[in-house]
Structure formats: structure tokens, C-alpha cells
Amino acid sequence: MGKKGVRWRSLLPGLLGLAVAGGAWLEARSLPYQDVSAGLGPALFPHLLIGLLCLLGGGLVAHGLMAPSGTHRTDGPPAPDTHADGDGRSDWHRRPVWLRPLALFGLLVLLGASIERVPALLSIFAFLTLAMAALGERWDRSLLYGALASAAVYLLFGTVFGLTIFLP
């Protein structure tokens, strides 16, 4: 008998659906039902959705696991291309490509955490500079473009839209 394959792009979403349904159930099980005259209560809709998610998630998992025998890995998450091209920019571009989204996201978390705690212009400038450098821009150009972009952002959000975080 041939080795069974796995359809990862069905299995993983199915598992995700089941995980979300399970997590939601833990929270929603204490929600009360009420009379029909009161619209059946706050539990109806979440429970209905959780049930449907379980059915659908289970179906996707089953579909993912029941690939025809003899089929090896039939699909899967797109493998990131580890050959990043470059043009004499900074060294970062030679690192594995998956580091880029990770670095960007990490910097984004720092930016989000600094909102209302650090002067907005400063944190935005720092984010822009570091993020551009993380994506392969030279440091000197990152500083310049970061400064220009920060000024433009301030003009738009600080003066035109009057966002409060730019107020001293």
C-alpha cells in the first residue's frame, strides 16, 4: 500500500477552525439561553456558529487526511524562497527571507506599544528607519527617508487630521 499523503492546505485550516471553535466554546458555554419571546438569548448565535465551525473544520481535516494513497505531500504552505536578490544594499537582504516579516512585525509591535507612551514623531521615525533597514535599505538612506516620511505623516495626521497623539 502506498504511503498516504496529506493535503496541508485543507488540514491546517480545518485544525484552525476546530481550534477557534474549541476556544470559543470554552468562553461561550456559560452564555445563557432565554425564551423565544426574548430572542433565545445571547447564546444562540455563537453556539450555532461554533457548531457549524466544528462541522466544517472536521470536514476539512478529514479531507486533508484522506488524500489518495501513493500521493505524497500534495500541497502545502508555499515554501519561502531563500534566495533573496540584492543590489549592493545592506547585508540583510542575504538573510533568509522569512526573517523580513518577522522583523517587520516585531518592530510593529514595538511601535504599537509605544503609542501614547513615547512622543509619536520619535517612535514613528525610529520604526520607519529600522524597518527600511530591515528590508534592505542602506542605513544612511533609511535615516533620510525615515525623516522625510515621518514629516509627511506628521503633516497628514498631525495637522490635516489633527490626531491627538501628535499634540505636545
Add this chain to the structure above:
Amino acid sequence: MLDPWTALTAGLDLVLSPTVLALAVVGSLLGVVIGALPGLSGTMALAIMVTLTYSLSPAEAFALLLPTYAAATFGGSLGAILLNIPGTGAAVMSTYDGHPLCKRGEAGFAIGIACFTSFFGGIVSALFLAFLAPVVALWALRFGAHEYFAVAFLGLGIIAYISPSLPKGLLAGLLGLLIGTVGADPQTALPRFTYGEASLLGGLQFVPVMIGLFGVGEILAAAGAAAAEPMIARQRLTGMLPNLRTIRRLAPTTLRSTLAGLVIGSLPAAGPTIASVVAYGIEKRIGRNRAEMGKGAPEGLAASESANNAATGASMVPMISLGIPGDAVTAILIGALMIHGLRPGPALFLQSGDLVSSLFLLFIIGNLLFLAAGLLGMRLLVRVLHVPPRILYPVMLVLCVLGSYAVQNNPFDVMVLLVFGVVGFAMRLLAVPIAPMILGFILGPLVEDNLRRALMLSDGRLMDFFTRPLSGALIVGTLVLLASPYLSRLLFRRSLRLREDG
């Protein structure tokens, strides 16, 4: 009530003032730019711009807001075409065919289609608004909870149906519906899925969820892609003015989709997003070029764009006549009316007929202005998008963060943005469509509220959903649509077996 002639003339005095017209021009330009740039959604822009109108007269306020609404709906398609990041929910369907056209080197052609079909849909909807608003509002009053539920169910079914994978589309839709339940229960005020967080009592905000899924998720995915090529290929924007052949080719689609946009948009609580989904679904079902839909079919883009702009004016019918929003944008416009002491409803037509008329006229002007802005300013706008990704992505991420924060001045919304950014990134890796999730999120409260109300009114009888003609037709039709791929496969296999046996 306003008769058609009065509807278009009573407000001329208010509109034909230099201040009002200048504000309309500003609104159109801002609308196109803001709608196009990822991270600056039209909804967020309108929400902030409402706060700028406190000191303006009602006519001046809406001279700024309405052209922005019309232009941003079109502008959202630019992000969808050029970046695969829709600027508004109504432009989600435009990514299906608009971006593939751009990747084929036909960005100018795609933008031209979006421009002219949006303009056509917008102008028709503006005239529709003026002439038929009172009549349609009266007819729409007959809709009950069963029918509202059925329309929302249809919208969700269609978006799942047209996804590359129907089960995953349904999964995403269900997830969207579930996250739409976060917050205080609308009927009992009991908190659901708030985990003790006060910021969640009002539910998740639409803007950070949408920008997280479509903006942050897309940028993270793009940053992890192989070559660091520009986000859009350096291509000249040629062919923006459609020739006679293109007009003839797209005319049936545009007319059909405009009509769909008018019908769907005028339904209370249904707006440009559902309209574009339904129109796209119709085109995928009966359009001549349906085999190419999703791969760069001009018909797909025309269907989405004409429908979503046709729905903008139509969605203002229930907004003005009944005070029921068609989407987040019309909800903001209702807020703007109330800020200026105007309560939407039939009384508005009677007491402030000239103002209502000025709203119709401003909407027409807004549609004319965005066409001009789109055609004349397009090359300048696209230059912005030619900036290398390593510079553009971080700037766009900052816009996403600030755009999310600006909705309520709440850092919690930035956290929501980040969470949904990760969700969007993961969904892209797993090939789970995102559009059904965002639609489920928008429609969730509507679906639940009407489901519960319908059950209350019918004393728990589920059969009433099917015995009421319109509700029954819509629900059964949706179920048949969802089952149709599997039924066709079953019938095909059966006929194949019969042929082999015979």
C-alpha cells in the same frame, strides 16, 4: 414629499456657492487619494472628516463628505488593482480581476475600466437617489426581519461560492461571523468574548480589523516573498480611455451590475460591499466571459466597480429615508446628519427639502469630480506606488497603525490591528480567502439581530423563513447555489458512469 424635478432643483441655491463647490473639489481629491492608499480607508477618512465639519453648515459639511464617499469608493479600487490591497470593503471584489490585469501589464486599462464603470454606476445611482428615494423607501418598509436575514445570508453565501475553495470560503465567513459577536449582546447587553476587556464591550472596530487583514497581512506576506521587486511593475498607464470595442464588450455587464447595485444598495442595511459581491456572483454565473473571472477578466472588474458605486447612492436611500445605514460609511453619514441637528427619515424630506435636494446634487457633483480627478491625477498617484517596497511598506504600516488608532484614539485598536495582521498573514499562507471573513464580520450583527428578531416574531417557527416568499426564495436560492458545485460533480460522475455502462 419631493417630486423628481424639485429633488434636483430645490437645493441649487445651497450648492451653487464658491465655498460649497470648493469643498466638493477638496473632498473628491482627498477621497481618491485616501481610498487608494492602503492604511487610509475611506471609512476612517470620513470618520475623521466628520469632526472637521462641526463649524460648517449642513450643506458645506456634506459638500466635503459626500464627494469623499463617492471618490473613496472608486479610490479603493486603485489599491485593489495596483496593490491587491482594497482601500474599502466595497473594493474587495475588484482584487479578483483588477490585480491580475495589473500583473499582466494592463494597469492603465484596468484603472480606466474602474474609473468609467464607477462613474457610470455613481451617476445612475445619484439620479436614482433623487428620483426614486421616496418610492423605494416606502417599498423597503415592507421588509421584515426574515427578509433582512435572508439578504445577509445571500451575501455571505455568494462570497463563499465565488471563493477559490468553497469550504474554506465558508470557514472564513463563519470565523468572520463569530468575531462579529464580540462585545455586548445587542439585546441583553451581556458581554460576549470580551475576556474582561472594557475596550471590547463595543465590539471590534471594523477599520483595524479590515486594515489588519488586508493591509498588514498583505504587507507581511509581500515582505516575505522572494525577489524585492516593486509592488507594482513599472508600467506606463496606457489605455485608460476605453475604446468603442471595450465599451460594447462591457456594456451588458455594466448595465446588469449597475442594476444589481441599485437594487441591493437600496435595501436597508445592504450596501456597496454586498452589492459588489452579488453583482460579481451574477457575472460569474451568467456572464459571457465567466470562465476568465478571477484571472483578469475585465468583466469581473466592471461588475464589481459599477455595482459598488451604483450602491453608494442607492444605499443613501434607506440612510436618508429610514435612518438605516448600508455600511460603516453610511453609518458615519447618519452621524454627520445628527451632529447638525438633522434626523434622517420622512420628516427630513418634508422639513428640509432643499437640504435633501442639495445632498442629491452634491452626490452628482462628487461623481463628476472623481472622474476628472481619477483621469487627470492618476499618473501622479501611481508614481507614489512606484516607490520601492523597502521604503513603501514601512510607510504603509505606519499609516495602518495611525489609521487604526485614529478611529477612537484608542491604543487597543492598534493591538487589534496587529492580531488581525497575523491572522491575515496566516490566511494567505494557508490559501484561506479573506473577503468572506470581513463580510461575515460586517454582516454578523445584522444576521444575528434579524435572526433573533425573526424567531421572536414567529414564535420560534423556523418554517416562516421559507414560507415568506422573498425570504424563502433568497434562502433556498443561496442553499442551492452553495450545493451546486457538488451537485454538478455528482451528476457529471453519474452521467459518465452511465455512458461507460451503456
